[in-house]
Amino acid sequence: MYLYLRESDEKTDEQGFFRAAFLDYNARAGLGLSRHEAETAPCAAGPYGKPYFADIPRARFSISHSGRLIACLMAGVEVGLDAEDLAMRRGQDARRAAGAPSDCARYLKIARRHFRADELRFVEEAEAQGYASLLRRFFFIWTRKEAYVKYTGRGLGAGLGTFSVLGGELGASFGTAHAGPDFEVSYCHARLAEAPAIREIVRV
Secondary structure (H helix, E strand, O other): OEEEEEEOOOOOOHHHHHHHHHHHHHHHOOOOOOHHHHHHOOEEEOOOOOEEEOOOOOOEEEEEEEOOEEEEEEEOOOEEEEEEEHHHHHHHHHHHOOOOOOHHHHHHHHHHHHOOHHHHHHHHOOHHHOHHHHHHHHHHHHHHHHHHHHHHOOHHHHOHHHOOOOOOOOOEEEEEEOOOOOEEEEEEEEOOOOOOOOOEEEEO
């Protein structure tokens, strides 16, 4: 697996980023496609809208875009990826702060609505350490939930509260990619005897 990242304060050209990432992955993974084939390989959509390469079964991908960061995970197995720009979230929370409930209270309210009991406890335990700790734990869970529904291809319609990403009940493996202190990046893939790992983080 290779994780491709691009950071920009400007609106990112997602399609251009995706094709640049795939050109690089084609070479690294030895897919054997010509440059033209890699640049024009058609994508199709699964039953719930998840995109995939119609004619390249050895290449699977998942894309996430948050604030300044766009990320794409490419692998030879089905994957799901979610990224959150925590600096953007902190900025939004700071602007919202005047006259509003505490930021901790707002995230706990969301967690009580969408998280299972074990996930909620995991987040609540950080409240005593303050907003920064709670924010990090909240998005640790949130990005893994989003990565899982992207991995399955079912999207948010599956209901985030119907499963836990902590108890090992899903038959899937999760990982965290270290994209920088201001980002939370989680990925998901099937639990395999030879579990794939991110071999390199590539900035394109």
